[in-house]
Structures are given as structure tokens and as C-alpha cells.
Amino acid sequence: MLTFIVRRVLFLPVVFLGVTLLIVLLMQLLSPAERAATFITSPAQLQNIDAIIAKYGLDKPWYNQYWRWLDSAIHGNLGYSTVARTTVVKAIATRFPRTVTLALAALFPIVGVGIWLGTAAALNRDKMVDQITRVLAIVGWSLPTFVLGIWLLVIFYGGLNWFQPGILTTGDSVRLSNLMANGTFHDYTGFLILDSIFNGRFGIFLDVVWHLVLPVITLSAVTSAQIMRVMRSSLLDALGQDYVRTARSKGLSEHVVNTKHARRNALIPVLTVSGFTIILLFNGVVITETIFSYPGMGQWFAAAATQLDYASVLGGAVFTAMIVVLANLFVDVLYALVDPRIRYD
Amino acid sequence: MKRILILLAAALMATMVFAQTAQNTLVEDKFGSIDTLDPAQAYDTSSSLVIQNIYETLYTYKGSSAGEFVPALATDYKISEDGKTYTYTLRKGVTFHNGDPFTCADVAYSLKRAVITNNPQSGDWIVAEPLSGYASNANDALGKNATAADYHKYFQTVDNSVTCPDPYTAVFHLASPSPTFFARMLFSAASIIDKKWAIENGQWDGTEATWKKWIGYDLHNNSFLQDHMNGTGAYQMVQWVPGQKFVAKAYAGYWGDKAKIENVLINRDSEVSTRILNLQKGNADYIDLGARSDVKQVEGSQGVKIWNLDGKLGWADAAVDAVFLNEAIKTDNNPNVGSGKLDGNGIPADFFANQDARLCFNYAFDRQAYGQQVLLGMGISLTMALPKSFLGYDPNIPTYSLDLEKATQHCKAAFDGKLWQNGLKMTLLYNTGNTARQTAMEILKSNLEYINPKFNITVRGVAWPDFIKQASESTMPAYALGWGADYADPDDFIHVFYAKGGYYADQIHFSNPQINQLDQQARTETNPEARKLMYSQIGNLAHDLAPIILVPRAYPILVTSSSLKGVYYNPMIGNGEFLWSKVSK
Secondary structure, eight states, X not given: OHHHHHHHHHTHHHHHHHHHHHHHHHHTTSOHHHHGGGGOOSHHHHTTHHHHHHHTTTTSOHHHHHHHHHHHHHTTOOOEETTTXXXXXHHHHHHHHHHHHHHHHHHHHHHHHHHHHHHHHHHTTTSHHHHHHHHHHHXXXXXXXXXXXXXXXXXXXXXXXXXXXXXXXXXXXXHHHHHHHTTSSOOSSSOHHHHHHHTTOHHHHHHHHHHHHHHHHHHHHHHHHHHHHHHHHHHXXXXXXXXXXXXXXXXXXXXXXXXXIIIHHHHHHHHHHHHHHHHHHXXXXXXXXXXXXXXXXXXXXXXHHHTTOHHHHHHHHHHHHHHHHHHHHHHHHHHHHHOTTOOOO | OHHHHHHHHHHHHXXXXXXXXXXXXXXXXXXXXXXXXXXXXXXXXXXXXXXXXXXXXXEEEOTTOSSOEXXXXXXXXXXXXXXXXXXXEEOSSOBOTTSOBOOHHHHHHHHHXXXXXXXXXXXXXXXXXXXXXXXXXXHHHHOTTOOHHHHHHHHHHHHHHEEEEETTEEEEEOSSOOTTHHHHTTSXXXXXXXXXXXXXXXXXXXXXXXXXXGTTOXXXXXXXXXXXXXXXXXXXXXXXXXXTEEEEEEOTTOSSSOOSSXXXXXXEOOOHHHHHHHHHTTSOSEEOOSSGGGHHHHTTOTTEEEETTTSTTOOOOOEEEEEEEOSSOOOTTOGGGBTSSSSSSBOOTTGGGSHHHHHHHHHTOOHHHHHHHTTTTOEEOOSSSSOTTSTTOOTTSOOOOOOHHHHHHHHHHGGGGHHHHHOEEEEEEEETTOHHXXXXXXXXXXXXXXXXXXXXXXXXXXOHHHHHHHHHHTOOSEEEEEEEOSSSSTHHHHHHHHSTTSHHHHHTTOOOHHHHHHHHHHHHOOOHHHHHHHHHHHHHHHHHHOOEEEEOEEOOOEEEETTOBSOOOBTTSTTTBOOGGGOBO
């Protein structure tokens, strides 16, 4: 197992070079003036376009530009993001914890609700529970994230004013800034939800949780439908296996048969899908974060891609590729833990 | 478990109840995102707004006027007879937010730092031009073959450009007489920073020994002043989270009238619908609208006030919008000009070099329809490419109003009748997402195709990167764009739009010897009345030559919560706003 993990980790630099090289080559399809667009936000700056192209070496051959970026990247500098208005490294450090908070907060309901509904549907095959669950799954799966997000925002903010976009209310936002400025609130982990507890600021903690509710519902609705469908079909498949019949014939209770024998085996495909769910969530947050003005990685990437923010696209792609590789590794390791028959050595 | 969940839900509901803006906090929801906090790097309105509230310049704008000024860090100033020396008397008893005293050394350091760094992305050229004699930084100005002696001479010029005979007198020695200097000194790049604090935190040490490292330096990267501020303004910075929020609090040691609102929170919100909801729900006191049509969404909302909706407050704008007619289009492999010939399937490179063609297009543009459709009747038509409130604006110059007969007449006369006989094929361009510019182009297309069915015009939006590429390659026959004032002087418009060396004039290859000569005279003439006359003459000449189509501008409005008092609009503050210290709740 250890060899397997080491091998996969050693694969990371190859992914790094492959992804960055691909993006640099793709960017070469654009002219230097187009690539300079990221540095020019007003007509007044247009008059300096030649100086800007020269300053950032945008007219140099692609390998020069790549080497220049790679050299900085190796020294820990992924460049300056004109969208995030800070260095790419700082932008990742600030925004990644927020996106992880959102993704994890969504992952639990996604997997939990998915498994729960999928199990209920499979155990009540073709009954009312199954029918309702299947309809819900179709509705959830076919509902675009942006439609659901906007509906929720219009109803629960525009109409009822129960929730609002962003990560904190304006009052807490100012309070937090003042606390941080005078050194009475420490950024221990980068995760505001945790730091608020560590600093004993439970009001801020509750505010963060409150602001997560609508984005989490938006993210969960679509993805849990997929988990539910996989769980249902996998469990139905497992329930028809010989070992389940054997368990029943041994006189075990239906509950034990379903949960310990059938459901445990049925979870393997669900794990695979859950691994991809993490990746899907990173896609889903692009829209969700934009709708709810949630300043995470998704909101940043969406803006970076449309504004040709070269440094952000490169840095972001490298970072996302790493996450995907590590998420897949995590799922592979989890396989072995769930199913002792699986061995990688 | 259930009890815990109920308690948690109750606690969360309690959080919700307090979700309203506090009386002691001004909350602004802005479209733009702050690029930098460094005055020597900033060249965007979002950064300028923050810099103008935290830092100060020697003089500042009076209320909503872009043409009247009041003392800030200086109390008085005088200009030498030759117009090359400006002497400012500095205010005593001013302290920076960290408690350091303000003196002339800070003025000299701040200005020299801006001139030396002068990154091409920044607006430092505005102060560099009069002080060093060059708009660009030393490397770009001196070129690749410059010697050590050239650099030394350049540094000496910059070093001697600001002197301090005593701690409270600053003397500026200009490279040549500049009537625009005073206005330039109100630009954010001329904000005064604390020399001692800056040097202590790794900035240029003010000596010739180290200055070369800072030439053209991108202050975004690894620069302390990128995300730290220490000014003399009524507010001091609390925290900036890039791309998200900026928080400031009133500075207790401010020399002038104290701020009436304790805290300021600037939130960045790119979605106009969210900004509007935030205002309507009481979670913002001020918002940026998108298009003028968004007014309908907030009009009549409870707790919302639209300032100057009827235009009676008389607020003045400081920007010009136009359709630019390119007189030397690159025609090779350029789909915007079809065949590149006047054969009915395209237009030639010099199509707009023909005055009749330009006049035909000018008469075919319906300003009234544009004003109704885009500006909802809130438009102002300009007679020349200069905001109405600026020196030299001449309201007596005639404007082109829709006249299809005259348009026909000029199109028939162009190219000895060939244009009318063969027709044309071309593309009018605008930057994607700007629906106002799109509508302007569609109005033009519709009228031109109406007068001659052989005119085949396409209106196409292009993404900003493509727009920049096409602008630099001169492939756009006609495009819609605008210009906002960098400094409140006619030079920032007249030179840019009409004169050789001006950005737009060069872009569309427009050059008229008489205009160029008048422009050069006006750039060094120190008598305001004489300048006024020169600009009026340029305006008249430009009207006859019609190098551009002037597009009406909407008069300014601001949208705030009804509890916000003392709101005014100054086009030179941020994107057109007020100083935070002047408003109350």
C-alpha cells in the first residue's frame, strides 16, 4: 500500500508539468496584445500596451515565457492574479479554505442523503417510497445549479430575508476586520469556521454557518441525486447476490443482512462516485459561489477564465490537478479499507 | 440530539435578526475590485476611491465640482511668472495614521517615487510628464542604448524636481511650463505617503544608489504598500481582503472635520442583482448600478433614494463616449472591411479619411433615439470631446443631429459617387457586454442601411482581449469606446481625442496641422482665457472635420439608502462618488 501511495505522489510533478505546459501552449494561440488584456482594464491603459507587452515578456517565444513562469513557480511564486488582486499563492491560501468549507459542508448531506434515500428506495423497490425518491432524483439531477441557486436567493433573501449572500453579515464583517487589525482574532487555520471557535467568537461561527445554508442546499440537491441513484442500483444488485441469500438462510435479521452484508458491499461503487463528487463539487462551486457572492476558488476561477488572467489560470489549474490526483488517491485508499479483497502491492 | 439541533437553529435565527447595516457603518456595494492600495501603482477607479479617502493630496476637489479646488495638505500655492515653478505652503500639525508628522520630505519622496517607478500599468505618467519631461519611466524614456551618464542626468532632473526650502514649503520645478500641473497634482498618484514608514518597510530609500531597481517596478508584487496604507486622511485602513472587502475606520487625529460615520465597509459584488437586493434589504447604503436601465429596478423601492434622477442637482460628468472612425484601417485578412475595396463588398483602408464618409456617418447617428433607448431620456449631448464643466467647452458649437437627407448627400459625394453606386460592406465593433455601445452601433447601422440598401453593415461585439488586439493592429474600421478624466483639465481630452500624439487621434490616424498647433500652444499656455479660446477653436475645427461621432452621456445619478445624508457626486472621486467623511446617516 505504501509503495502505491508513494508512486502516486511521485506522479504529481508529471501532472504539474503536463498541465502547465498544455495551458502555456494553449495561451500561445492568443496574440501578445490579447494576453496583455489582463493588465489593461481601462482605455487609458491602452496607450501603454507596447510597454506592458515588453514588461511582461508577452512577445517572447513560448519556451521563454514558460521557463520564466516555471522558474518563479519553483521558487514559490505563481505570479500575480489580476482578478484576485493579489498573488496566486495568497489567493489560494485565502480562498481554498472557504471552498473546502463549502465543499465539505455539502459533501456530508450529499453522501448522507444520497445513501439514505438510495437505501430506502432499494429496500422498498417499486413501492411509493421508491417512486417518490426516483422522481426527486430526476428533478434534482436535471435542475441546473444556477436556476436553483437563483430561486433560493430570490425566495430566501429577496422575499423572506432569512439568508443573505456572502460569508458574513456586514456587522460581523466589520467586527472581524477590527478584531484582526487589533490582534484579538488570530487566523490559526485559514478556515474561518474553525478560527471563530478557536478564538471564542461563536457569533461569527454561527454567522458563517448561516451563510453556508443556501450554497450547501444548492450544491447538494444536484449531486445527492446522483449518489442516490448509484446507491439504489448498487444495493439492488447486492441484494440479489448469493452471499446475501446465505446470510438470510443463516437466520440473520433483515436489518443485519441489509446493513452489514448488502449495504457494505454496495458502498464500493458509491465510493467511486463520491471521489468524483469531490471533483464535481469543485465544478459546482464555480456557479454556486458566483450566485451567492461567496469569495472562494470557484468565483475566482470563473472570473479568471473570462478575463484571461494567465497567472490565475495556470496556478489554479495546477492546484486543481493536484487536488484531483490526491482525491483519486484518497478514494483508492478508501477502497482497500472498505473492501479487504482489494490490494495494491 | 434534537435539542442540540433546535438550539443551533435558534442561535442561527438570532444571527439573522442582527443582519442589518449598523448606524455607525457606511456599507458600499461596488462592482469594481480594488487593484492596489499603492498610490504609485493605482490606475483604476476602485483603487482611487480608497486612496482618495485614506491618503490626501495637496489640494482637493470642492464638493461636486471638478473645476474648483480647496486646500488639503497645502494651505496655499503660487505659480512663477514663467509657469515652471509651483510653490506650495504646507499645512502644519498634520500627522499620518501611525502618528508620524507630515512635512515636505514626505511630499518630495511621494512624488519622486511615483516618477521613478512609473510602471506602464500605473497612472504615474500623469505626474511624471511635467516633473521629468517624460511620460514613461527612465528605462522606456532613455531607451536600450542609454549610458550611465544618461541615467544620472535623468535622476538629477527628478531629484531636483521637488525641493524643500523648509519643512513646510514644497517647490516643484517643472521641465516646461505646464498649465495642467495643478490639476495633475490632484490625481491619486500625487497622494502623499509617509517617507519614513515607507522606507522602513522596504520601499525605495530615496537615493540614487538604489533607484534603478525601482524603475518600472511592478508595485503589485512584493511591495509593502500594495496592501498597507498610512495616510493623513479622515479615515484609516483597517483591513483589505483583495477581491472581497475593504474596511476603514475614522481617524481620531485627523486635522480637518472629523468623519461622521465611524466605519466604512466596501464590499465587492460583481452581480448587479445582488447589489440591488442588498440595498433593498438594508444591507448596503450605496450601490453601483450597471446600465441606466437598472434604475427601474430600484425606483420606488422602500428605503432607497435615487439622487439627481431629474438632473436638477446639476452634477457634472467627466467622461466622453464616441464612435471612432479609423482613417487608416489595416485591410489584409481583415473580415471587418470585406474585400478591402470600394466594390460593394467592402471598404478601402482610407474609407474614413474621406470627409464626406465621416460626415455621412455623423448625420446618420440618431442621438435622440439613443438618449431615449439607452439613457431613458437622461442624456446630455456634447458639442466637442470635452466634458461640459471643463475649461474650454464651447456650448455654441453646433452638434450633428439626425438628418438622413444630409447623410445621403454626403454619402453620394464621397469617393466621386462610387460609394453610393457600389455600396459598402463593413463591421462596426464594440466591446461585448456593453449594451449601450451595442445600441449606438445598431442605430447607426439601421439608418445607414435605410438610406442605401447597398450598404451592408454588421454590428459585432468582441471580447475585451480581442478588442485590445484589434485596436493595436488597427483592424477596426469603426468602434465605440469612451474616456474618463484622469485629471480635471481639458488637455486630458482634447489632446487624447484630436491631437497628434493623443491616444485616440493616433489610433484612428487623425491629424490636422491646425489642431495640432493649437493643442501644443494650449499645453504650455498659462493664461486660462487664452487656453479657453484655443480649445474652442479646436472644437469648431473638430466639428467640421468630424473625426469621431460623439455619443450622448447620461447625467450622473447615485443610488443610496434613504438614510444616507450629504450625498454628492464628484466625477473625479473614484468612479464618480463622494468622500466618505462628508456623508452621515
